[in-house]
Amino acid sequence: MLFQNDSTPLYSVELFPPKTAEGMDKLKLEIAKLNALGPAYFSVTYGAGGSTREGTLETVSWLRGLGIETAPHLACIGSTREQVRELLNHYRQQGIRRLVALRGDMPSGMGAGNQGDFRYANELVTFVRAEFGDAFHIEVAAYPEYHPQSGSPARDLENFKRKVEAGADGAITQYFYSADAYFAFVASCRKAGVEIPIIPGIMPITNYTQLARFSDTCGAEIPRWVRRRLEGYGDDVESIRAFGHEVVLTLCRHLIEGGAPGLHFYTMNQSGPTTRLWNDLELAIVH
Template identity: 55%
Template sequence: MNNDQIQFSFELFPPRTPAGAEKLPAVVSALAAARPAFFSVTYGAGGSEQQGTYETVMQVVESTGIEAAPHLTCVGSSRSGIAATLQRYRDGGIRRIVALRGDLPATATSTQAPGEFRYANELVSFIRELHGDHFSLEVAAYPEMHPQATGPDVDFDNFRRKVDAGANGAVTQYFYNADAYFDFVDRCQQAQIAVPVVPGIMPITNHAQLTRFSAACGAEIPRWIRLRLERYQDDREALLDFGLDVVTRLCRTLLENDAPGLHFYSLNQSEPTLRLWRNLDLPLPIAAP
C-alpha cells in the first residue's frame, strides 16, 4: 500500500441551521489538516440547496485552498439552469464536479428524474458538450446495487453509460461488506472500465441514524453488525468503539487490496472521520481537534 498514490476526500453538506453554519468552519479546518485531495459538497433534491452548495464550496476553497467539488443533480433541472450553474462554478475556479441523478421526489412514479435530464449519464454528456475537459467529473457507483434498479446487470449498465459519457472517476455508496466492492471492481475490469472507483466510507456513530440512512440508500448493514449495534445503542462509548473497529478493518482491507483511495462521508462532523484517520495511521497524522 503506497500512501503517496492514495486519494482521500471528505464530503460535507450545506448547513441547514444557523448553528450548523456557525460550526462548519471549525469542521472544515480540522478536516483540512489532513490535506485531502478535495472536499465534496452535497446538493439538495430538486436543487433545494443550490445556493447553499455554492456558498459552502467557495467557503472551503477560500478558507483552506483545497479543491472543492460541488454535487450537481438532474432532478428538477433544466438545460439552461444547469448551464448557468456550470458557468458560475467555472467562473469561480472550480475544476471538479460530482454529477448525479439525485434523489427522486416522494411522488415520483418512475426512476426517471423529473426535468430535462433523466439520468446522470445525460448530465455528464451535457457538461462535456459545454465545457469539454475543463471539469473532472465524478459519478456514483453502487457495489450493492442502487435501491431503485431492477437488477444488478441493469444497474451496472447504468454505471457503464456514465463512464462512456465522460466520467473521470466514481465514488461508491457506503458499504460494510468489502466483497461487494471487490466484486464491483472485478466487473469493471472485465468490462474494460478503467476509471478509479473510490470506496465511500461511512463512520458508525449512531445506530438509529445509520439504520435510517441505509434503508433509504440500499446499503446493507450485515446482520452481525446490526445485532451488535442494537446491543450497544444505549452505550454510546461502546458503540463508538465497536463502530471504529468495524470501519477501520474495512478501510484497511480496501487499501491493502488496491482501492485507489477513500471518500469519507463526514456528516459535517470532524471527529469520527479523524478518529478513523488516526486509527488507520494515514499520512500526515492529525492532532485531535
C-alpha cells in the same frame, strides 16, 4: 488488473450544506479540523431537486475563498440545461475543477412533469462534456451492492457503464461494510471494460438507529453480525462508537491493502469520527 498501479491514492471528505447560520458557523469549525488532515478535496452535497442550492453555493464559495480544493455535487433531476449551464459557469469562474455528477432524487411534491431536461446522470455527464469539454474532472456514483431502483446488479452495471462512456473520469461508491462486495463490483466493472478509478465511500458508524434507517432507504447492507452487535449496545453511545470505529477501520485497511485507489469519507459534518479513522490509518503520511 483491478487497479492501476501508477495512481496516487486520493483521500477526500464530504460535507452537506447546513440550513442555518448557526449550522454554518459550526461547520466552519469542523472544516478547519478536517482540512488539517490534508484531504485531496472536499465534496459538497446538493439536495433533492436543488433544495439546498443556495447552501451548497455558500459552502463551496467559503471553501474556495480559503483556497481549498472543492468538488460540488451537481444533481440534475428537476433542472434545465440553462440552469445547469449557469451553475457550471459560476463554478468555473471560482476555479472549480472537479464535480460529482448525479441524477439526484425528486423532492417530495414534485410531479413527473417537473423533472427538468435530464432523466439520468449519464445525460448530465454528456451535457457537461459537450458544453465544457475537459474543464472539469467528473466523478459519478457507483453502487457495489447495486442501486435499489435498478432491479438487478446486471442492470445497475449497465447504467454505471453508460455514465463512464458519457465521459466520467472516476467514481465514488455508496457506502458499504463488506470489502468483498466492493472488490467483486470492481472485478465486474473491469470485465465489462470499465477502467476508471472507483473510490470506496466510507461511512463512520456513530449512531445505529440513524444508520439503520438510512441504510434501509438507500439499499446499503449492514452485515447481520454488525447489526446484532450494535443492537445489543442499546443506548450505550460510547460502546456503539468504539465498536463502529473498529468495524470501519478494519474495512478501510482491507480496502487499502487490496489496492483501492483511495477513500471518500462521508463525514456527516462531524470531524471527530473521520479524524480518528484518518489518523489510525496514517492517511496523512500516505497522502
